[in-house]
Amino acid sequence: MNAQDPSDTADFDRALAEIARDSGRDAAEITAQARRYLHELRTGHGEWTYGWLVRAGRALLGAGYSTIDYDPAQVAGVRELLGRSPAVVLSSHKSYLDGGALTVGFHDHDLPPLTVFGGINMAFWPLGSLWRRANMVFIRRGGDDPVYRVTLRHRLAGLVAERRPLQWFIEGTRSRTGKLGPPRLGLLVYLVDAYRDGRIEDLAIVPVSVTYDQLQEVREYSGEARGAAKTAESLGWLVRFVRAQRGRYGSVYVRFGKPVSLRASLGPPERARGASPENHRLALQRLAFEVSCGINDSIPVTGTALVTLALLGARGRSLTLTQIRAAVPGYLDFARRRNLPLAPTASLDSDEAVRRVLDGLVEQGVARSHASGQRPVYGIAPEQHLAAAYYRNSIVHHFLAAAMAELALLHAGEAPAERRLEAFDAEALALRDLLKFDFFFRERAEFLDEVRNEIERLAPDWLVRLGEGPEGVRTLLRTAPTLCSDMLLRSFVEAYAVVGEVTATVAGSMPTEDELLDRCMGLGQQYLLQGRLRSPEAVSRHLYRSGLQLARNRNLLSGAPDALARQGAFAGYVRDVLRRLSAVHRVAVERVERTLAQQPDAARG
Numbered sequence: 152m153n154a155q156d157p158s159d160t161a162d163f164d165r166a167l168a169e170i171a172r173d174s175g176r177d178a179a180e181i182t183a184q185a186r187r188y189l190h191e192l193r194t195g196h197g198e199w200t201y202g203w204l205v206r207a208g209r210a211l212l213g214a215g216y217s218t219i220d221y222d223p224a225q226v227a228g229v230r231e232l233l234g235r236s237p238a239v240v241l242s243s244h245k246s247y248l249d250g251g252a253l254t255v256g257f258h259d260h261d262l263p264p265l266t267v268f269g270g271i272n273m274a275f276w277p278l279g280s281l282w283r284r285a286n287m288v289f290i291r292r293g294g295d296d297p298v299y300r301v302t303l304r305h306r307l308a309g310l311v312a313e314r315r316p317l318q319w320f321i322e323g324t325r326s327r328t329g330k331l332g333p334p335r336l337g338l339l340v341y342l343v344d345a346y347r348d349g350r351i352e353d354l355a356i357v358p359v360s361v362t363y364d365q366l367q368e369v370r371e372y373s374g375e376a377r378g379a380a381k382t383a384e385s386l387g388w389l390v391r392f393v394r395a396q397r398g399r400y401g402s403v404y405v406r407f408g409k410p411v412s413l414r415a416s417l418g419p420p421e422r423a424r425g426a427s428p429e430n431h432r433l434a435l436q437r438l439a440f441e442v443s444c445g446i447n448d449s450i451p452v453t454g455t456a457l458v459t460l461a462l463l464g465a466r467g468r469s470l471t472l473t474q475i476r477a478a479v480p481g482y483l484d485f486a487r488r489r490n491l492p493l494a495p496t497a498s499l500d501s502d503e504a505v506r507r508v509l510d511g512l513v514e515q516g517v518a519r520s521h522a523s524g525q526r527p528v529y530g531i532a533p534e535q536h537l538a539a540a541y542y543r544n545s546i547v548h549h550f551l552a553a554a555m556a557e558l559a560l561l562h563a564g565e566a567p568a569e570r571r572l573e574a575f576d577a578e579a580l581a582l583r584d585l586l587k588f589d590f591f592f593r594e595r596a597e598f599l600d601e602v603r604n605e606i607e608r609l610a611p612d613w614l615v616r617l618g619e620g621p622e623g624v625r626t627l628l629r630t631a632p633t634l635c636s637d638m639l640l641r642s643f644v645e646a647y648a649v650v651g652e653v654t655a656t657v658a659g660s661m662p663t664e665d666e667l668l669d670r671c672m673g674l675g676q677q678y679l680l681q682g683r684l685r686s687p688e689a690v691s692r693h694l695y696r697s698g699l700q701l702a703r704n705r706n707l708l709s710g711a712p713d714a715l716a717r718q719g720a721f722a723g724y725v726r727d728v729l730r731r732l733s734a735v736h737r738v739a740v741e742r743v744e745r746t747l748a749q750q751p752d753a754a755r756g
Contacts (some may be wrong), residue, residue: 162348166301174297181298188302192288194266200284205258208251211393215367215400219256220494225407226260229357232410233263237314238355239342240265243331243446244320246368247392249361252403252674253318266310268338269321270282272384292323292337300341304710307338308345318663321442327372327693329544330589331447334439343435346413347423356438358408358445362545364401364455364496365511376691378672401455408445416441417750443591447548452486454496454508456546459539462502462518462531464638464739466685469521469530472502472509479505481633482550491549512539540642540688547639551590554636555582556606557628561731563617566625571617585728588697588704589643609633628738639704644728645689649675650698651722654707655715661708664699671695 167185171178212219232238242249250267266286273279274289283289283373288310290303310317323335345351375381382388416438417423426434461478462470470478479499486493499505509529512518517533517539531539547554561577566574579602583592592598606613609631616623628634652668662670675690684690702708707718 172298184298185302188299192306193289194286195284196286197284200281204285205255208255212251215396215398216403218402219252220402220404221256222262229407232355233316236355237311238316238357240318240357240359241321241442242359242745243361244322244325245361246366252361252405256405263316265318266315278542293641304341304344307341310348311351327375329541330547334443336439339439339729349420353412353414356411356442358442360406360446360450362404362450364453365515367395369538369541376537376693404451406449406492407450410442438619450493451494452497452546453494454499455542457482457499458508459542460638463539463543469526469528471526472505475505477743485633536687537691550635552601552605552641554639555579556602557735558582558731559635560624561734564621634735634739637732641732642686642689645684645686646694647698648725650695650702651725654702655718667699668695669694735743
């Protein structure tokens, strides 16, 4: 098959003929339309252009980042894989710089060049033509044009048949919150279709994360979370973007996850073809979920994420260097015991290491310092809580099972003695359902095993403590190696609380999505000013959007006769979760104060 022009294949001709027959349109007109789409989807590999792109990417990243950090052992594994199998690299998407980090890194580590799929919004003059000559394929997102879908599906299958390693961002757009967003299935559907049709024998999907110590675009994301419009891409936009990268942002970390085989995930092609539409859809979702989990597992913990976690957890108070260091060791120990990936900046075992991270945050305006007192103190800068939360959110998934275990324990400790273990499992599942539009969770049984295993590691005597009721659970929390639920999850739950109150006021005609988001922003800001919200980062259109997904999933906006009862039950449950988060916060504050009290007076904050 000629990947550049699949229009000479019988399969492609038959697919276009079916569209003509089903739509009643002229076959020649549909063929001409498909050829226009093929021209739009063209790409090539010009050595000079590709070399220019590598040099430009290196210069752009070098303006703000000291290194593009790859793991040599992972690189060796990917090199071997790409040498023996067709492959697709599916990456997280934090920044417009991600493509440069992959292009430069693959070149510098002698990996084959990637054929990259990107949104057609980036095909602006004059760079669109250059990018097309350097392995870029520009695609349209959304829409339901059957001619375009068929053309893109055959184009994609042709590139795989040429064994060209492909790459795109599984989220489809840049993450505005710091955590991995839900997978977009579009291109993945086409790959699976090609596999089911026998055009691909197998395909390796390589999860990859691109992580930054600091990121200039975080300011843009914070503005969008407060309601600012996204800036359209253009040549002028590009010039401003390039200039903004000058600074000291630390390092970029590219990490590969465990490859996923299409054949291993879906079974032989004939079995995949024989699946019912529902089973096919579920298999596709499981595949995307497996890849997303692989990306999440590969994301390294950075020093910036740990320090912003401590600063946000202080709830508006500024902290001394000693107080920050006292808040961090439990998380570091947690990560090391579980062999989580760690960036070099995460080794916050000295004042100097913490100060380097703080100085970077202060320089970028995310944090502020006050140094004219007895000792310097650091806090989140005004209006920068959303920027700080972006960094913190990048590691929430690593601690999620432990955070949910803390909340489930508090709930179960209040249940009758004979039902406490059952109540623990039921509450863990209820929290999974509450957070399912913001995080990835495994199937119910596997998820419960994960939560139980996590609490077993944190407190081997947890069943004994749970049997002692509320006081036993509080003792467990006081002695556990780390507590994380309040610091990591409060902003999400407070956002859901605001959404719940807004849905309770909807009556009559249904407001639009933007109108609902505006109402949430207004109420959230009011509650923040009144002190009814503890987390300024909870006032975010991004969090309210996922909260509205949750509300629709629970039929809180349906207008049905029992909607009022459901709204009341939801509001009551969210209030109870917030009550338990506050209980964890009180214990965590006591633990830090107890740690500081054991240090010499000169070291205390």
